[in-house]
Each structure stands twice: as C-alpha cells, then as structure tokens.
Amino acid sequence: MAETKAAPPALTRKDFISDQIVRWCPGCGDFAILAQTQKFLPTLNIPREKFVFISGIGCASRFPYYVDTYGFHSIHGRAPAIATGVKCANPDLSVWVVTGDGDSLSIGTNHLIHALRRNIGINILLFNNEVYGLTKGQTSPTSRMGTKTKSTPYGSIQEPMIPVSIALAAEATFVARTFDTNLDHLSEMLLRAARHKGTAFIEILQNCKVFNDGAFADITERSHREETTLTLSHGKPLIFGKEKNKGIRVRGYVPEIVEFEPGRAPPEILVHDERHPDSSLAYLLSKLYTPKFPAPIGVFRDVERPTYEELMSQQIEAVKKTRPADLQALIAGSETWQVPAQRDAEEGA
Amino acid sequence: MADTKPKPVETLESVTIRFAGDSGDGIQLSGTQFTTATAMSGNDLSTLPDFPAEIRAPAGTLPGVSSFQIHFSSKDILTPGDEPQVLIAMNPAALKAHVKDVVSGGILILNADTFTPQNLEKAGYKSNPLEDGSLADYRVIPVPLSTLTANTLEDTALKRTHIDRCKNFFALGIMYWLYDRPLEPTLDWIQKKFQKMPEISEANSKALHAGYAFGETTELFQSHYHVGKAPIKPGKYRKITGNEATAFGLIAASQLSGRTLFYGSYPITPASDILHELAKHKNFGVKTFQAEDEIAAVGAAIGASFAGHIGVTGTSGPGVALKSEAIGLAVSTELPLIVLNIQRGGPSTGLPTKTEQADLLQAYGGRNGESPVAILAPATPSDCFDMTIQAVRIALKYMTPVVLLSDGYLANGAEPWKIPDVSSLPPLPRLNASDPDGFFPFKRDPETLARLWALPGTPGLEHRIGGLEKADITGNVSYEPENHERMVHLRAEKIQRIAREIPPTEILGPHQGKLLVVGWGSSYGAIASAAQNMQKQGLEVAAVHVRYLNPFPPDLGRILKNYEQILVPEMNLGQFLLLLRAHYLVPAVGLNKVKGQPFKVSEIENKILQMLGKKETSDGGNKSRAARANA
Numbered sequence: 019m020a021e022t023k024a025a026p027p028a029l030t031r032k033d034f035i036s037d038q039i040v041r042w043c044p045g046c047g048d049f050a051i052l053a054q055t056q057k058f059l060p061t062l063n064i065p066r067e068k069f070v071f072i073s074g075i076g077c078a079s080r081f082p083y084y085v086d087t088y089g090f091h092s093i094h095g096r097a098p099a100i101a102t103g104v105k106c107a108n109p110d111l112s113v114w115v116v117t118g119d120g121d122s123l124s125i126g127t128n129h130l131i132h133a134l135r136r137n138i139g140i141n142i143l144l145f146n147n148e149v150y151g152l153t154k155g156q157t158s159p160t161s162r163m164g165t166k167t168k169s170t171p172y173g174s175i176q177e178p179m180i181p182v183s184i185a186l187a188a189e190a191t192f193v194a195r196t197f198d199t200n201l202d203h204l205s206e207m208l209l210r211a212a213r214h215k216g217t218a219f220i221e222i223l224q225n226c227k228v229f230n231d232g233a234f235a236d237i238t239e240r241s242h243r244e245e246t247t248l249t250l251s252h253g254k255p256l257i258f259g260k261e262k263n264k265g266i267r268v269r270g271y272v273p274e275i276v277e278f279e280p281g282r283a284p285p286e287i288l289v290h291d292e293r294h295p296d297s298s299l300a301y302l303l304s305k306l307y308t309p310k311f312p313a314p315i316g317v318f319r320d321v322e323r324p325t326y327e328e329l330m331s332q333q334i335e336a337v338k339k340t341r342p343a344d345l346q347a348l349i350a351g352s353e354t355w356q357v358p359a360q361r362d363a364e365e366g367a
Numbered sequence: 368m369a370d371t372k373p374k375p376v377e378t379l380e381s382v383t384i385r386f387a388g389d390s391g392d393g394i395q396l397s398g399t400q401f402t403t404a405t406a407m408s409g410n411d412l413s414t415l416p417d418f419p420a421e422i423r424a425p426a427g428t429l430p431g432v433s434s435f436q437i438h439f440s441s442k443d444i445l446t447p448g449d450e451p452q453v454l455i456a457m458n459p460a461a462l463k464a465h466v467k468d469v470v471s472g473g474i475l476i477l478n479a480d481t482f483t484p485q486n487l488e489k490a491g492y493k494s495n496p497l498e499d500g501s502l503a504d505y506r507v508i509p510v511p512l513s514t515l516t517a518n519t520l521e522d523t524a525l526k527r528t529h530i531d532r533c534k535n536f537f538a539l540g541i542m543y544w545l546y547d548r549p550l551e552p553t554l555d556w557i558q559k560k561f562q563k564m565p566e567i568s569e570a571n572s573k574a575l576h577a578g579y580a581f582g583e584t585t586e587l588f589q590s591h592y593h594v595g596k597a598p599i600k601p602g603k604y605r606k607i608t609g610n611e612a613t614a615f616g617l618i619a620a621s622q623l624s625g626r627t628l629f630y631g632s633y634p635i636t637p638a639s640d641i642l643h644e645l646a647k648h649k650n651f652g653v654k655t656f657q658a659e660d661e662i663a664a665v666g667a668a669i670g671a672s673f674a675g676h677i678g679v680t681g682t683s684g685p686g687v688a689l690k691s692e693a694i695g696l697a698v699s700t701e702l703p704l705i706v707l708n709i710q711r712g713g714p715s716t717g718l719p720t721k722t723e724q725a726d727l728l729q730a731y732g733g734r735n736g737e738s739p740v741a742i743l744a745p746a747t748p749s750d751c752f753d754m755t756i757q758a759v760r761i762a763l764k765y766m767t768p769v770v771l772l773s774d775g776y777l778a779n780g781a782e783p784w785k786i787p788d789v790s791s792l793p794p795l796p797r798l799n800a801s802d803p804d805g806f807f808p809f810k811r812d813p814e815t816l817a818r819l820w821a822l823p824g825t826p827g828l829e830h831r832i833g834g835l836e837k838a839d840i841t842g843n844v845s846y847e848p849e850n851h852e853r854m855v856h857l858r859a860e861k862i863q864r865i866a867r868e869i870p871p872t873e874i875l876g877p878h879q880g881k882l883l884v885v886g887w888g889s890s891y892g893a894i895a896s897a898a899q900n901m902q903k904q905g906l907e908v909a910a911v912h913v914r915y916l917n918p919f920p921p922d923l924g925r926i927l928k929n930y931e932q933i934l935v936p937e938m939n940l941g942q943f944l945l946l947l948r949a950h951y952l953v954p955a956v957g958l959n960k961v962k963g964q965p966f967k968v969s970e971i972e973n974k975i976l977q978m979l980g981k982k983e984t985s986d987g988g989n990k991s992r993a994a995r996a997n998a
Contacts, residue, residue, distance in 0.1 A: 091833025099663035103670025337649035
C-alpha cells in the first residue's frame, strides 16, 4: 500500500467517463471527440480533480456532463467568460471550454475573441458542424453561402465566418484545426493545446448526422483527403496531394497552388512557421479553404505571450510587497477627524 | 487689508449651499473640498452632487451645468437639504438652472465676469438678470471672479487659460471665509494633487487664500457665519460616499471570510467608481476584471465563485438587464453571487447621472422562470458598508445571488462616518465541502437549504453543474415533473429562510398611531426627517425603513397593521408599494417622484399632512399651475 500512496495509480480512460447516458444522436461526430478526449486526458498526468470542463449551449455543450471531472454547463455563448473567472480564481486548474459554431461565433463571439486577446490559460475546443443542431437545423455563422436549412430554405445569403481567421485576428497564441474522424491528429492537437501556455484554440470539424450530414465530406472524406487537406507541420513546406505533387506559394498577397513533379518542389513553396511572431502568414493560411484550396489541418500558430492570470497575479504580488493589507487603515483613509468624548458647550450658541 | 476690523460673526444652526457652474468649472471638486473642510469642522453633513451625463457639454449652456449641494449643521441631519440658502453660480446658465430652487431671500454669489451678452444668450436670458430686477427676491452678490483671480495670479508665469481655471479656488476661498471653514485640508489636498506641477499647486493655493482675504475685506459681506459642531457620537470620523463604502464593504467581507474578492465589471455610470476603488487595493488580493461586456463581467464572477472566490459584479440598471440570464444561471446552479445595482433613471439609457429607485421589480422578477434572489438596499452612504457585508454573508451562507440596490444619490452622496473598529465585525465563515463520503452536489444544509460548495481542485468531489434543471440531491440533469416542482419550491424556500438573518425592524416614532411612512433605499434621510418633524408637531406619525426587500423582514406585516394609514414614498411609480400591498393586503398609498432627484423633506411632509387631513392637497402649487395651464 505504501507504494500506491507515494504514486497513486495512473488514471485511465475509464476514470474520465461519467455515469451519465450520452444523449447525442447516433452517428454524431461528438462521440469520437468525447472518446478521444477521455483517452487523452490520463496521458497528461494531471490529477482528475484539477480538470474543469465548461460549456455554453448547443449539442457540443453537453460535453461536460459526460466527462467525470468538474464541469459547468453554462448559458449560450458565455463559457469563455465563466472559464476566465475560474482560471483567474485558480490558475492551477486545467480549464477546457467546449463550444460550437453557434455558441461561440454568434451569441458568444465577443467572449471568444476577448479570451483569445487576453491569452487567459484555457483551452477552447470549438466543434464546428456548420449548423444549429440542438434547435433542429438552422443556418449557423459557419454555414457556407447557399446552404439550405430550415431557416434558409432558399439558401444562406450570409458570408460564413472562418473560425481560425477569427482566432488569429484576435491575436490568439495557439490556433489549430483538426476533424472528428482523424483520431490520431485530434489527439495530437489536444496534447499540444494542453501543453500550450495561454489560450489554446482548436477548431474541430465535426459531422452532424441529422441536420448537416456530410458537411465536411468535401474536405475530410478518406478517399480524397490527401487532395483536399493540407497538413501543417512546423518547418516543412506546404505540400499536399496523394502524389505530394502540389504546394502553396504566394504571389503578391495571393496564395496559389503550384504543381510539380513529386520530390522536386520548387523553392518558392511556402515553409510553415507556426512560431512566427507576426500572425499575418498564419492568417493567410486560414483563408485557404475548400473548394479552391485544400483546408489546412494542424497548428496554424503557436507563440508565447504572458497569460492573463499570470499578469494578474504578478500585479497583486507586487502591490502586496509594497503595501500591507491593513483593513482598518484602508477604511479610515487619509482624512479623518476625532470627535472628543466630552465636548465643551458650543461656543457662541 | 491689515487695517480691516474683524467682521461680526453670526451663528447658524444649519446651512444649505449649492455650487453650480460649467462641467469644466471644477464644481464637483469645489463641493468635495468644501465637504471635507466641513467634516473636519465637526458639523454633521449630507451632500448631493448632480452632474450632466456629458463630459463637457458646450460651455455656458444649460445642459453643461453641474452642481453640488451640501447641507451642514450643528444638529443631526439626514438629507442634503431641500432648498439652498446660498447659490454660487459660476455663469448665467448655472444661475438660470438653479435659481428657482433657492429659498426666497437667499444669497446668490455670481461670477459677474461671465454675465456677458454672449453668455446670457447661451443661457437663454433675454436681459441681464443682474440688471433687470428679476433677482429682487434674493441678496445678489456679484463678484468678478475671473478678474480677481487674474489679478491675484498676474505675477505667475501661467497661461491665461490656466489662471482662469483657478477661479473655483478663489470662490471656494470666499465660501471658506463666509462659513468659517479651515483652509488646511484643501491646501494639503492641492499640494498632494499637484505635486508634479508646482506652479499650478501654488496658483491654486494663492487663489484660495486670496478668495478668503477678499471675503474678509470686501464691502459685499457685512458679516460671516459660524455653524457649530454637531453633537456626534465620540470617535474617529471620515467622510464617505456610498460607492466608497460599498467597495470597502466588499474588501472587508473578503477579509472577514478569508476568501478572495473577484469583481467583474464593465464601465457604467454611476457604478464605475466601485471598480476604480477596488482596482487600487490589490494589496488585499482583490482581483478586478474589466470585462468585454456586462455579460462577461457577471459570467467571470460566477466562474470565480464556482472556484471558491467571492464573485461580485457591479453595474447599473441597463447592465443588470444584460446580466439577467447569467443571474438566473447563478440561481439555478446555486452559487453565491453579489450583484450591485447602482440605480439610475430609466428606462433604457434614461438619466445616466441621475438617481431613481425604479429597478426594484427588475431585481425581484427580472429573469425567466421562477428565479428568486435576495434583495438588500442600503439607506445611507455609510450604510452601504454594512449592507454590502451583509449581502456577502447571505450569498455565502445560502449559496444564492444577492442583489444590492444602491442608487446614484447614495453612490455619490457623502456623509460623515464613524469609522468602525474592524476587529468588532463578525467573521463570515463558510466551509468548502471536502468529504467525498456521501457527497452530492445538491445535498442541502437542513437549516439554510444551501447546497454544498465543492470547489474544483478538491479530490473526490468531481461534479457537474449547469443551467438545466437538476435532480434534487444528485444534481443530475432531470426533466422529471415532480422533481422540477420540488426544486422550484426549494429555491423559493431557501430565499424565504433568509428572513432569519434580518434584525428586528426599527420603528422611528410611536409603535402605533395614525400614519406609518414605509421607505426603502436612499430616501431614508428625507423620510426620517419628515417623520421626526411631524412628531415634533405632535402628530402620530412613525417611519420604518426596509433594508431587506426579499425576503421582507418577518416583523414587517405586524408593524403595518398598527397604523391607520400607510404611506410609501419612492422614486418610481410604486414598485415597493405593489409588493407591500400584495404581500400584506394593506391599503398603503404611494408618494412617487421620478425627477432624477431625491425627495425633499417638505414633499413627504406635505403628503403626510394631506393624508392626515391637515392640508388640502400635497402639491397645491403644481396643481394650480396645471389648472392654469389647462384654463
């Protein structure tokens, strides 16, 4: 027993499965993400009680109920705000926000971009299925032009938002994209997010079987995945295609695809640099999307900046060193006067 | 100057003075300085700052006028005074906006330099009131403040615009002489404030001294006045505004509970000063968070509370409207949360800098579903300290949101405060759950019905909370009809049990009789003064002031039955009245004022006299004017 006290038994996937029945529709992409997360969490060697999963409203936001950690299923769009309070209160916690495209790119966009610009130490998993699922099928801020839904029977007439572009524009320090059926890649992204100091943002392309089935088939389908995705890898040229015969170069400010003979990539092919202090190139990559380009998968950006909670603690500690916490002195302030116990008869009265 | 004989001193019991001028004239500053000097002189006092929502409305116009009223006395006083006896007007617009409030025969000290055709026109005067006889009811004292200040400072290297800005100190100097106030507190303040600008510091000090000397020597004043020290309880005092007291109350509660204070807020008038005050005191470990919006501010406070801090959010009515859904989340998740609503005139953006009490029903029911919260309301600026601590105590003990209803008048108004001995304040214990044995997130304390507070990071207590209805005890999501009804009742019952925390209601005056005035919030001073005055006239009038608006004090119902009539004055159209009538089935009557200004004592007195049949109408003047208009 002595040994187990010194080193508690390592956690397993089972430790992160709650006793709640998972209530997503059969075939939902969320199942794979949940399973992969439960499998990945034990690998972080963080005690289970230190994890907090916080969500808003939507299908994805039911996630916390199914993970046996601390969890908070909050209100629509507000998860990053609540997570900010949790992380400020206890920077020691590993805080995860689970959200969807409606939750954090419509009603909660303000909180999302401000969390990112503050670089608060939370991990944001945005399940993007390009549709409102829980309200039964309306257009979402990521739905593509022309998408027919219950609320847009003649097709959507709004330009979609690109989650990764939004995150980069908000000066996020870690931005990645992955998808629900690519489990190894998903795991790798989760791990990198967990290790990142500051806000980590992952867009997870996720299929909605009921209301938007096959929304990402043009990108993620195994049969053509190598042609329609571009796997980002730091320090490596941006090459894709089954034959590894295509690459991305920039002419003027405009990216374009160049084809070449396999193994003979021309030097103007862009080399990925996720650590570049300037987010411009990452932003340019975020604009590559189907159908004109392969959709980049992987880490767009991974840079270091002090976190909000660190700076908050530093200020408090610095002030504490110079001024004692004397409550009596605080409430007295600098301008006081004494009313004596026995007062002389009022003069001249 | 050396030859002047000292002028005679007249002793007065109370004086009400109003400073008025352009927003840029330093009126609030002059008022605040006069208040400090008055407090230091040992008077009792009460203040009413009143300023426009615009930072710098066009100079010389009516919308740009800012004012500050102070009532000080050698007696115990509770209000900033009904009608000023003295008005200091820095320009024609200030005169025009305020002269109608000045008591007949009162003193008008006017900056004569500003009564130019151009300024008169800006203020909408057809002729010069200094010359046309329209001010015959008053003692007019025209003082060329700008010229005198310029003469005083002609030797300095300052630019003319800077010199002119010193004229408020010249005026203040005159007032200090006229009312026998010490210069030192203001001289010390000037020195500290302008430490890095010695020329400005010197010029302001010089202007203050020169104003004082001018009062002493000028033929304009025949005598000056003395207001004796008030019979205040012995002890150490300071002057305090409601917003300062609220901020200190939060810090005190944090210290008393041993929990970190987290204040999430978004700038809004008149609540922002609380954020500013708290942001200064990081040595107490205070975490302030200026959020991207009102919703994030309350969201972060809820998150901090989930993790074990004292989560507080502060705002005004429009901000509370935005936070409503999140407050409902805190009701559902049963987390402690303190919501400060520093009320202002509404609806919508309304009157940002003016006071009103029209958010009571918003606090009471402004959320979807059955969503009860505790509601507390401080009565005076210093009472904000005690009621804020009480709000935190209730939030922690009952695991519930508590709304504290302050308002613009309390927020910015000042009064002397006997500084409490912090070692005498009772601690605020609240345990975190730690025992995994038999733990359930919605297991309740049988006394308070508060659920367990299990902080993330505690081994073995992992659990999920959220806005979906939860099963009793286990906290699992539940749509069960019986369970929902049970949970709705439990949440309501928990709030009702807070009544146990409420001290006996204090009755000012006879414990039964003809008429009871029932008030809440910042109208305390006017109500208590009116009741006292009526009692002095031998009328059976009492007053009670309700600081707990949900739940109501347990003894309130019994008290109400002991009077023949009940009057409820409030700065809204009868929100408290509605609740009182609904709860106690009493035929109470309202006295309602929605002018962005606090009640005058006389307004309440008139209504009482009317109800007792001692007077025909409560607002005869207005009525006859209206009748004339209709005729």
